[in-house]
Amino acid sequence: MLVGLLINGLVSGALYALVAVGFTLVIGVLDKLNFAHPEVLMIGGFVAVVASGLPPYYAFIAAFATGGLLGLVVEFAAFRRFTDADAKITAGLASMAVGLVLTDLTQKVFGTESVSLPIGGGWLSRRFQIAGVEFLNVQIVIVLATAILTGGLHVLLQRTRVGRQIRAVAESPVSASLLGVNVLRVSQAVFFVSSALAAEAGLLLALRSGAASSDIGLTFGLKALAIMAIGGLGDLRGAMLGGLVIGVLEAFMFHLGLGRLSELTVWLAMIVTLMVRPRGLFSSGTHGLEQRA
């Protein structure tokens, strides 16, 4: 049963990873912390509610588009006017305000309680067994979606023209601009992609738990923030690995009879990791470079 428990932890970790990757993309490229990111995740869950009854791939497309568009809104409302290095805190606060507005609007429409998804007998809710533990097909989808989306992101960054521009902006927005890169467009692309990933994660989380909740952004999003720090700010590999490790550790806490502390796992792991490796597990991201300099 322990093996099954740990595999289950890996699946949970895949979702953490997906959210943390989106967080880390913005900070890695633009050196900005987007506090509205968790609320885009939350809205992804409600896309699952709205799209329930439709084939799941419609929901995936809708979540990607909704998340991406919200990313553009966040970029415009909270970051566009705060481009100076000194305005990072203002931009962070502005993004927090946008996040709070999104939460409030969602609560106005869907209420403050969790909204259940219809219990369906479809393919996603079929079960299979590994090591004595039951898994749902939706958990396979979570792992596959995380792999495809993060793999796709890797290809986008490494193999495409847009990716080269994004990397150039990450290196130095000023130099990139002098070389003819449209920094605004790159910034918008980064927000679109990172928020689309968050919304997909929210959709998957809602499908997994059977409900969407307007509170999820805070709890899940903060965790993703800590995972990003564990992995190394701005490092996609770190966010991925950090998410998986935390998922497994949380599962293991229940095995040890310490389930009440499972929510603390991520914070304890962050403290320990940063004490041992102040730049996180990986340090190739923006902040790693800064600190090396």
Add this chain to the structure above:
Amino acid sequence: MRISRRTILAIGACALAAVANGPAEAQQAKPPIKLALITPLTGPLGSYGKIQEILVKLAVEDVNSKGGVNGSLLQLDVGDSQTDPGQAVVLFRRYAGGGYFGSIGPMTGTQWETVSPLANQIAMPSIALNAIKPGINVRPWTIRLQPPDDTQIPEGFKAFLKAFPNVKTVVITADVREASSKAAADAFKTIAQDNGLQVLDTVEFSSKSTDLSSAAIQIKSRNPDAIMVSAFPAQGMLLAKEFHTQGITAPVFNTSTLWSGPFINMVGEYGRNWYVIGFSTNADGMPGYTDQALYQSIVSRVLEKGDQAIGVPPNLANWSFGYDAILLYADIFRRNGIDGTSDPKKVRETVKDEFSKLKEFVGVYRYKFRDTGDAYLPGNILRPNVEKKVWEFMPENK
């Protein structure tokens, strides 16, 4: 001076309005009696607060439609505690300083644990409706209508074992971050042992958990005959889904926390083997302890108000406590000749004295009061009807 036809019409309309409003104005000759309700209208228990507000307002309407109390109408002001003890304290102090004769709420053990001592400090009577943690009601200024878990869990669990006599082993699982839930988890252990059951494991989790699959796997690995759960609806829902995923079919015993609120509206198929402590349903209250005619009248009016915010159908559960709190205040005011002109300080003293003498009260329910200031009603167990989204009495326990 020439008066136009339009002016004459306007004067006539005003005169007619004055005549029409005459009785209401006469009725309001005395200032109203001010009562406060502190309940969560937003936050994680927002839907609980909304249905509570409906029931309390229903009672105020009913009292006022019969002429109010000693010539004064009741005036209810509602404060949103946001499910936050700090906010509940702020509101309570505000009402205490605002000439209110008494207050109702706040909800949950964590909030009542804070407000009940404060009520005694600042001499402001208050009635708790839903807090279930034992030993937190402070006399003489406060009483509690919801029977706490020290009587409800033992009696409810006895009823559960009557329905499931073959249960010999249990696993306890609880949200240990919430006061009532933690207290219930502690009580579960003692009660299981008192009933000769073996506790195989205690699986604790936090209110902030977003994934309880690991808890469900851990519980499954113990293979218990029954599971004892103490959780708020969000975590209850997660557990129900995960138990279903793991194929756990053992009966699940819950505190009254899931009896009220939207759990029954949302849980569907996942909740088929979930049972809760409770003593009234959308159909009726416990025989011998409920004024069935009054209960039916309340149920029929509340069912009409069902919507997304409070659930469809609304789950009546124990919300009639809110109705009874108003009846209780009105009864005290009436017997003591209190009206809106009375001095709030003296009224509060009178209410406190009445709270101290209170042995029995009959409203929707027939309450007996213990020395702790907590009401007593016998605990029972309810089963879900997941198709109709309502709780039902189990035939063997009715």
